Amino acid sequence: MINQTIANPEAPCIGQTFTRTKRLPPQQMRYRKKLLIERYGYCCFWCSCDLTPLTITIDHYIPLSKGGSNELKNLRLACLPCNQRRGDSLPT
Template sequence: MTRFHKHTLLLNADYSALAICDIYKAFLLVFLEKAEIVNAAEGEYLHTVDKAYPVPSIIKLRRYVNIPYQKVILSKSNIFKRDANQCVYCDTKKDLTLDHVLPRSRGGKSTWKNLVTACQSCNSKKGDRTPEEAQMPMRHQPFRPSFLMMLQNNGLNQNHWLPYLKSS
């Protein structure tokens, strides 16, 4: 059996983006008639003993699922994703770590608005100071990303997903 390294965009019944799942979970949702294929990967199939099924690229749930506000969990990997895996001070992508804008020793908390991605060198250079005190401007201010932004910036999207990700 061919092993796919593919993902499927999962849409709600109103075509708003819900999640990204692997093709096997997507296929199961379609097979159990809980979802329908909106777009299939061209020329790719999942095979059983006697049948071939198209690999789902985008699926839509048949029933609307009411999901209250979807929060993005504060985690190291999500901070890195928000900051495009680059140091906010020098733009390098090497030796990344987390930096507290207002250092913890001075009362800084671990929040979306106080954590940024920094390389080891810039983090050490900044030390126990704020970026202003260290004269190290950030290329953007830290913020809480939206669920949609995290879906768009996950590195998995394919061009045909974009209309669904922009409209959500």
Template sequence: MTKTPRIRIPPQVRKYVFERDRYQCQSCGKTTLETNLTIDHIIPLARGGSNDISNLHTLCLTCNQRKTDNLDPRFRRYFV
């Protein structure tokens, strides 16, 4: 398996993901008023994940650091 190269997430994409996720951590539920939010890959790039918008979600800094490059099936998204 080859690692997907990391690219900078454009501001428009970051805004879309934050709005889609209602500015709320998708793991613990904290909002932007309570903590610093980040954009994270659901399937990590190191595990073959893509830079596609459907593979991105909002996590707080604490949950993002705890997740590292592990897979968490709770965060699989399927878009039609």
């Protein structure tokens, strides 16, 4: 996980910081995709449709914008329509 600590301009105390997670480089995401395929097979986590190497995407269960991480436990395989439909929403 790549973290960047930056000063929060809305923080009540000077020097208070928060951590923002950046997206991983493509090479690392390809490696994680391979690990996820080995673990879960070619199946969309959300709709259970069959995936192919061309239709598979990686979805963040908890989006990065909502405090999620790039750790394997937060990544899911999804078809493009499911991934796009979710956007940055939290799972229900």
